[in-house]
Amino acid sequence: MSDQRRYVVIGGGLAGLASAVWLAEAGKQVTLLERRGRLGGRTHALEVAPLRDVPDNGQHVIASGYDHLFRYLTSVGTRQYVKFPHQGVLRWPGGRTAMMGTKGLPAVRALLGAHPDASAGDRARAALATMRMGWQCLNQPTDLAELTTEQWFQRLGMPDTAREALWDWLALGIAAEPVRQESAKIFADVMATGIRLGVKHRRPVSIGYPTTDLDTLFVSGAHRVFERHGVAVHYRAVARRIVIEDGVVTGVAMADGGVVPADAVVCAVPNSSIAGLLDDLPEHDEIYAAADKLGYTPIVSTNLYLDRPLGTKGAMEALIGGAGVIDEVFDRQRMHGRGTLNGWLYCLTTSGAYDQIHKPGHEVVDEQMDLLRRYYPEAAEAKVVHAQVVPMPRATFSQVVGTDGLRPGQRTSVPTLVIAGDWTRTDWSATMESAAQSAAKAVDLLLKLPVLAKV
Ligand SMILES: Cc1cc2nc3c(=O)[nH]c(=O)nc-3n(C[C@H](O)[C@H](O)[C@H](O)COP(=O)(O)OP(=O)(O)OC[C@H]3O[C@@H](n4cnc5c(N)ncnc54)[C@H](O)[C@@H]3O)c2cc1C
Structure with a gap:
């Protein structure tokens, strides 16, 4: 029937x-x-008319444990547009970098605190605190919901070097809130989900990125399904x-x-x-x-076209060391294999962007260029060919x-x-x-x- x-x-x-x-x-x-x-909601491509280019409203990363999202991508035929690099790059002012990952040596480094200046004592404390954290994610203390992620890290004895090199940045990425106000329980719940999925799939959850714009990834394939099944879109x-x-x-x-x-x-x-x-x-x-x-938390994204390459070592680089203004730099040349006719495109993300969200676009760009110059020696002489600032005051609900x-x-x-x-x-x-x-x-x-x- x-x-x-x-x-x-x-x-x-x-x-x-x-x-x-x-x-x-x-x-x-x-x-x-x-x-x-248009379709796509908070994930969509955004035209830069003068350059005839279509970067996104904000760079989106994808965890390998996104089972339902992959089911959707399979339904719309675009699963092939997601890539998982073997390791990520952490970058400090002056251009120093460390590689981090979920397998092999980069994983051991993450466990021990990836900071290049960490002492042997720091590394031992980081390993202990990380294991304690894993245990408490799965067996949560009753007062976790009353703590900020920062208070929880302090209680776990996580050394500052390990927090700076990994945990504060990861927590900001997971819930788009700075650790001083983010709920420890929400962070722990997501980590627990990650641990369970890692066990289920017998490989740790890692972070990947789309190799195409978000409309191609999410919307074009949906249109094809709608046409095939007669879905009416108003x-x-x-x-x-x-x-x-x-x-x-x-x-x-x-x-x-x-x-x-x-x-x-x-x-x-x-x-x-x-x-x-x-x-x-x-x-x-x-x-x-x-x-x-x-409520809401703001994210500011910037699509920055430069007249020269920044000298990135990976497609995604996390800026470490209290940058505050940008937490991640995405190199679209490496991600999409694109040409550089319009300049070198870098997509910058600032999560929990309470300070930036009300600033005019040119101020945001100036601030970000100052920061890039601190982190990338190659940026010293770089000129901005074009910039597109995308403020999203209600980027996500607040956690x-x-x-x-x-x-x-x-x-x-x-x-x-x-x-x-x-x-x-x-x-x-x-x-x-x-x-x-x-x-x-x-x-x-x-x-x-x-x-x-x-x-
Ligand atoms: C800049 C930015 C970066 C992000 N980065 C990441 C990331 O790296 N990884 C990640 O996993 N997630 C990320 N997110 C979060 C992710 O984009 C969202 O969680 C997700 O897209 C939300 O989808 P949704 O369908 O729930 O809501 P939405 O995308 O907001 O869709 C809701 C839709 O409903 C429509 N609508 C609203 N009211 C009505 C109405 N009355 N009648 C008809 N239509 C209506 C809206 O126009 C919208 O199209 C990011 C978000 C932003 C903004």
Whole structure:
């Protein structure tokens, strides 16, 4: 018996795209509503018109444990565009570098604290603290949710050199918050997920990157799936309220006054956009309050075209040593194998960018160039050919102390309404994998509904 239900997905970010793709693959009739004129949400390519180039709104890295994201990439046929380098580069002012990885010698170095100036005592303390940390990730102390990651590192006895060379940077990357305010529990939960996935796949989780722009990676393949399965995509379609009558979803009320008929809905908008949409849901107050408390953290990304190469040693380099202004430099020549007709493109990321987010673009670029000159001797004479600064004040929900346990699950009290999005409850922090895993959970719930046959 075929399912006559009309499935509507609200939001065309990764969570919404994955939901629509997987529902379509399951043979369902799907409509996708996206308020913008493009799909991709917070992961998309961004045109630099004068150069006819398409860098991204922000460089995104991908962990090898992103199982649900890889499932999505397989569905849309772009799995081949992700690469995992053998090791990453840590760079100190003056240009000193160290290699770090999850296998062999670079892994031992990471365990012992990769800092080139670490003493033998520091290295022994780093190894001990790292093992203690691993144990406590899996067997969490009861007060972990009350601690910042910094307080936890201090309690573990993690030496400053190991924190500087690895842990503070990793914690910032995992939850986009500086360790002085990030929740230790959220960091520990993600580390525990990583350890479990490492055991499951019998290899440690490592960090990779896309070898193409984000539209090609996430959106183009989704369009092909939509065409194949007849998914209707409505652009500039702003949903206002999911209409629930007598305990069942009947439609989605739109900002233009229309109603899109629906028998089941995946609401895949970020916490910043949820208000109003769930008004008909009995538990809406609780979900709105959680969405508010989760708040936001800013990321500033810059696509910097230089007149010469920086002399990077790897595709991704972490700037260590209290840089503050940039935490990572991505060399798009190495990542994408691109030419340098428009200059050498470097994509810079500043997570937890509370200081930079309100600065004008030219100030951000000046500050970043000053910093690059401190870290890359080759940058001394470098000139900026073109710069594109992308401030994202609401880049992700915030994961500071006090936010643990707030994230709502995908199931609601109305079986035909599920919620998805990186901010809903998953095994990950605010990441693409969280968005994809939330979609997998939401779609599973809908696929378990009894088939709605034609009356
Ligand atoms: C600069 C930056 C760097 C990042 N780096 C990484 C990284 O390295 N690795 C990683 O894993 N993650 C990273 N992230 C996080 C990752 O991008 C997000 O977690 C993920 O993309 C969120 O997907 P989502 O579908 O949950 O939400 P979104 O992408 O925000 O999608 C929600 C969609 O809903 C639409 N919408 C909202 N309201 C309505 C409405 N009323 N009606 C219709 N449509 C609506 C929006 O327009 C949007 O398209 C980064 C994020 C940023 C911003």
